[in-house]
Amino acid sequence: MNLSSISENLNTEKRIAITPEIAKKYISLGFNLTLPNNYGTHLGFSDEDFKNFGVNLLDNDEEIIKKSDIFIQLGLPNEEKLSLLKGDQTLIGSLNTFLNKDKLESLKSKKVSCFSLELLPRITRAQSMDILSSQANLAGYKAVIEAFQIYERAIPMMMTAAGTVPAAKVLVVGAGVAGLQAIATAKRMGAVVFATDVRMASKEQVESLGGKFLTVEGSENLETEGGYAKEASDEFKKKQEDLLTETLKKIDIIICTALIPGREAPKIIKEEMFKNLQSGSVIYDLAASQGGNTVFTEVNKIVEKNGVKILGEVNILNKLPISASNLYAKNVFNFISNLYDKENKKLNINLEDEIIQKTLVK
Structure with a gap:
């Protein structure tokens, strides 16, 4: 043939x-x-x-x-x-x-x-063929590297005679394959890492990598039979929004990876939340090609809003x-x-x- x-x-x-x-x-x-x-x-x-x-x-x-x-x-x-x-x-x-x-x-x-x-179905026999996992794994790693490059402070905690440099605090939105690799990469580089996901099964995976899982009160497991995230209820979205709004006050870098196959990416970082982000913070939005997880994400541009830099690329894998x-x-x-x-x-x-x-x- x-x-x-x-x-x-x-x-x-x-x-x-x-x-x-x-x-x-x-x-x-x-x-x-x-x-x-x-x-x-x-x-x-x-x-x-x-x-x-x-x-x-x-x-x-x-x-x-x-x-x-x-x-x-x-x-x-x-x-x-x-x-x-x-x-x-x-x-x-x-x-x-x-x-x-x-x-x-x-x-x-x-x-x-x-x-x-x-x-491809998410079954054991298909794992060696799973293009989404292999490519998302690299994307999650590279997103952290790119965000850290833009961030104008040190990442790990450093204790010096002149004083202590605190570790950067990273929030990973979405704990699928890309998100889990982002957590692992950020943790290896010395950051304090938090993560959130609509799938409760992600909690154990996040914690096994040293991340702190943000649990929404009264969470339901929003996971399809194929292992993907599905659309959350309005009540869940409101609770998640309240939790994130408070968490963002202490976050330096956000890695957005939340996607629903075949749908526009959910808007998780809303406009009013930017008031809680510190100037100099960085957001890397891996969901940019499907509309982005933030309201200000633009494809292949670095957008600055209230001192926060938002990066969104259509194909981050062109860098690997x-x-x-x-x-x-x-x-x-x-x-x-x-x-x-x-x-x-x-x-x-x-x-x-x-x-x-x-x-x-x-």
Whole structure:
């Protein structure tokens, strides 16, 4: 089978879907792998690195797409590239099904099988394929590093002859994969860390990392069967708001990670709360691409409000593209290995397999 990928728009996406290490594994499985020239050169992967493992390199995206049986990308390609796909081809990536319904409907009408990996079920067997977890883990780490870089004070407590520098106090909003990594990173660097989440199951995880979990009185466990956060009641939101309003008086840095799949990000840091934040505080909003967890977040800008700096980037992983590409490529390889019938050398779209059934765009 012919497997391929083409370069993303490097202005918005620096990650790649196939690294040389993973290219070798695809070819070992029996795939014929084709990539464009200079596919990974911006990350330090030369064309020779791919050629040495038997990868075919072409200088024509149209030819690559038309000849492929399986087409792997990070996100959904542009309409010009999508128009080249035809029946019996398979597209695999993070296709953002909630925002791209019309485009995906068009592909389905052409009998193109589309697998969107952000829809993977949270089951043990799918952990090695879980792109959301692998990428969020890196995002949570990098958000802390970026926020600490902007913050104009020391992070750990320092006792000197001239006096004591207090440890920075960090609040992590949302204790999913990104939030837990943010807690661990901030703690390792010497900060005092607080965290809040609508899922009560997060309390034990936060505390195991040395964070202090902010418990809303009368909390209910707002967690879906898939392990994601779900919409909170108005009563819960009010109690959470009151707790945060009081907590913010002592917070220096906030890392926002609260997201609901397919929905606008919940507005957790309201306008009136900014009155309680100290001048010089920093907010890093990882939810910026879905509207942000603060009312003032703007995409790819540093906004200053009442002396507080708010950072929001669409794709923080562009700052860790090599690590992110390595993990993403492994996730996709594991997914394809599960999908591929090695004996008959074809894809086996077995809808009784929960992984395949959940990720196939219907």
